[in-house]
Structures are given as structure tokens and as C-alpha cells.
Amino acid sequence: MAENLLFDKLVYIDHLTRAGIDEAQARAHAEAMEEALRESVATKSDIVELRHEIQLAIRDLKIWTGSIAVLLFGALVAVRFFVH
DSSP, X not given: OOTTOOOOHHHHHHHHHHTTOOHHHHHHHHHHHHXXXXXXXXXXXXXXXXXXXXXXXXXXXXXXXXXXXXXXXXXXXXXXXXXX
8 A cells, every 4th residue: 555655764763762762672663663554554646546546436427327317318208208
């Protein structure tokens, strides 16, 4: 999902170690943070792809709605002219 996400693990580890966290724990935390971000954050390309899918769905819905309107109009015309 977020393969292009920028997360500098080394800077993050440095912040944690300066705050008193053991380096091994800081590295483990940075790995976990990177994985969580990669799995749950949408990138701009993800959003562009989603917008494209939504546009296609809207187009299909408009086509379907228009088809139903034409069919209903045809049914009304048929009832008006062929049913006495």
C-alpha cells in the first residue's frame, strides 16, 4: 500500500536512543513502526488509484441509470399506444 512512504529509521532510532531507550529496543521499535506505517498509510498514488476507480464506478452507475430511464420511458410509451 505505502511502498513509497518516507520514514527515516535511523533518525527515529537516534531520537529514541537520545531519550534513553536502549539501542536494540529502539531498532525493534523502528522496525515495528515502519511496518505499521507501510500497512496502514495511503500514499498519493493509492489515492489517485482510488479516485480513478470511483470515477469508473460513477460512469457505470450513470450508464445503468440512463438505461433504466430509457427502458421505463419505452414501457410508458408502449402502455400509452398499445394498451386501450
